[in-house]
Amino acid sequence: xxxxxxxxxxxxxxxxxxxxxxxxxxxxxxxxxxxxxxxxxxxxxxxxxxxxxxxxxxxxxxxxxxxxxxxxxxxxxxxxxxxxxxxxxxxxxxxxxxxxxxxxxxxxxxxxxxxxxxxxx
Amino acid sequence: xxxxxxxxxxxxxxxxxxxxxxxxxxxxxxxxxxxxxxxxxxxxxxxxxxxxxxxxxxxxxxxxxxxxxxxxxxxxxxxxxxxxxxxxxxxxxxxxxxxxxxxxxxxxxxxxxxxxxxxxxxxxxxxxxxxxxxxxxxxxxxxxxxxxxxxxxxxxxxxxxxxxxxxxxxxxxxxxxxxxxxxxxxxxxxxxxxxxxxxxxxxxxxxxxxxxxxxxxxxxxxxxxxxxxxxxxxxxxxxxxxxxxxxxxxxxxxxxxxxxxxxxxxxxxxxxxxxxxxxxxxxxxxxxxxxxxxxxxxxxxxxxxxxxxxxxxxxxxxxxxxxxxxxxxxxxxxxxxxxxxxxxxxxxxxxxxxxxxxxxxxxxxxxxxxxxxxxxxxxxxxxxxxxxxxxxxxxxxxxxxxxxxxxx
Ligand code: FES
Numbered sequence: 001x002x003x004x005x006x007x008x009x010x011x012x013x014x015x016x017x018x019x020x021x022x023x024x025x026x027x028x029x030x031x032x033x034x035x036x037x038x039x040x041x042x043x044x045x046x047x048x049x050x051x052x053x054x055x056x057x058x059x060x061x062x063x064x065x066x067x068x069x070x071x072x073x074x075x076x077x078x079x080x081x082x083x084x085x086x087x088x089x090x091x092x093x094x095x096x097x098x099x100x101x102x103x104x105x106x107x108x109x110x111x112x113x114x115x116x117x118x119x120x121x
Numbered sequence: 122x123x124x125x126x127x128x129x130x131x132x133x134x135x136x137x138x139x140x141x142x143x144x145x146x147x148x149x150x151x152x153x154x155x156x157x158x159x160x161x162x163x164x165x166x167x168x169x170x171x172x173x174x175x176x177x178x179x180x181x182x183x184x185x186x187x188x189x190x191x192x193x194x195x196x197x198x199x200x201x202x203x204x205x206x207x208x209x210x211x212x213x214x215x216x217x218x219x220x221x222x223x224x225x226x227x228x229x230x231x232x233x234x235x236x237x238x239x240x241x242x243x244x245x246x247x248x249x250x251x252x253x254x255x256x257x258x259x260x261x262x263x264x265x266x267x268x269x270x271x272x273x274x275x276x277x278x279x280x281x282x283x284x285x286x287x288x289x290x291x292x293x294x295x296x297x298x299x300x301x302x303x304x305x306x307x308x309x310x311x312x313x314x315x316x317x318x319x320x321x322x323x324x325x326x327x328x329x330x331x332x333x334x335x336x337x338x339x340x341x342x343x344x345x346x347x348x349x350x351x352x353x354x355x356x357x358x359x360x361x362x363x364x365x366x367x368x369x370x371x372x373x374x375x376x377x378x379x380x381x382x383x384x385x386x387x388x389x390x391x392x393x394x395x396x397x398x399x400x401x402x403x404x405x406x407x408x409x410x411x412x413x414x415x416x417x418x419x420x421x422x423x424x425x426x427x428x429x430x431x432x433x434x435x436x437x438x439x440x441x442x443x444x445x446x447x448x449x450x451x452x453x454x455x456x457x458x459x460x461x462x463x464x465x466x467x468x469x470x471x472x473x474x475x476x477x478x479x480x481x482x483x484x485x486x487x488x489x490x491x492x493x494x495x496x497x498x499x500x501x502x503x504x505x506x507x508x509x510x511x512x513x514x515x516x517x518x519x520x521x522x523x524x525x526x527x528x529x
């Protein structure tokens with residue numbers, strides 16, 4: 001296992017992201033939900049640049065105790081990253097596809113050490 | 122360009138949007154698969170005629186209507202003439218190119234911006250020839266004023282044949298038919314057939330005009346004689362009474378995009394139009410593929426019980442449907458590949474299926490959706506991606522493939 005330097009830790013604030021090259025591949029590194037995440041910038045759908053997409057909280061329905069619908073809201077505990085080609089959403093914490101849990105992004109371990117951020121490949 | 126998130130910390134800022142960059146991974150796919158050596162004809166892709174709406178409105182013949190259109194456009198934009206509807210194809214900014222595409226910087230190399238932007242995505246996808254269609258005009262079939270559809274159809278058809286198509290031989294179109302007016306429809310095919318880049322004509326399916334009306338027969342006869350395909354391009358309209366039963370765009374789209382094509386196709390077959398126009402090439406566009414086995418089975422089952430209601434038919438309805446052509450997108454690639462494989466068999470995909478991307482719309486399909494299918498032989502992939510279209514449209518591909526193309 002080797003490590004790729006991403007950037008200085010201070011450069012990647014909450015909501016920030018960096019794209020780094022790994023040979024011909026690109027890896028997207030994001031700080032979101034207070035943690036660092038790294039994914040291959042290739043969506044399992046048709047190969048879109050998923051790491052360049054919108055980070056947004058999961059949407060959920062509000063259903064009352066009597067089963068009636070009361071609208072929608074964002075779930076403040078679950079962040080998604082959305083592939084910009086067609087809109088597939090992925091849970092940032094797990095990399096799993098929100099619409100089909102059998103599919104997932106390729107994840108890499110991220111290390112924050114001595115003021116630097118590294119991806120293990 | 123700022124795209125809002127659920128929390129400002131995650132707002133997405135996209136500066137310098139560039140189609141080639143957006144589709145960089147598509148270019149990598151094409152390289153990895155050697156698709157530049159494969160003829161790829163995209164039978165259904167789009168531009169936004171609203172990007173050039175004022176110049177198009179200038180082409181309206183009727184001076185009074187043109188006057189209204191141009192003045193109203195100043196404050197109301199394209200809704201001055203088009204039949205707008207609610208909806209958010211970009212899923213609220215998630216499909217980012219909807220918001221960013223308009224601000225894309227295009228070098229002024231003498232070509233029309235429209236053409237340059239189109240060539241960018243074509244090159245990324247390795248598409249050799251693209252059949253361009255408009256976008257919001259796909260909702261015009263429900264416009265309450267038939268004369269507006271007639272006027273805009275001619276204005277758009279003149280604009281695309283005079284301004285866009287002549288500028289690059291890789292661009293083609295099946296021109297918009299003002300189908301709510303059968304006489305204007307006939308005039309359109311007479312006027313525009315044979316113009317450079319015109320490879321057929323297109324009916325927007327979302328409308329309440331039955332395809333079997335006698336008034337259309339001379340148009341069908343003309344197209345059959347000219348060897349030009351007639352296509353039915355699906356769309357939806359959320360204001361349509363049936364579609365308005367849906368409260369979410371996903372339902373309006375999933376159902377709405379198949380419904381009108383299914384009804385028109387059933388009417389086409391049951392009224393024996395394939396017997397009346399056996400050489401007319403009919404193409405069903407952008408309803409995906411899953412609806413075809415459904416309709417084949419429904420019609421075959423009913424036909425054997427109610428043969429007297431479709432006396433023109435000499436074969437089963439599904440057999441006529443198997444002689445028709447279908448575009449691939451949006452191909453329902455769900456987790457049941459057996460269903461897809463069976464669908465390909467049921468429609469004789471090897472000869473009848475035509476690749477389409479629908480780019481730049483949100484549910485676009487890359488050529489890899491065909492190239493990577495494990496159940497297809499290489500020749501079938503080549504047929505679907507381009508060779509079938511070459512045959513159907515009688516395409517001259519010599520500018521892209523001066524030495525011919527493998528498998529063709
Ligand atoms: S390629 Fe990512 S959503 Fe389609």
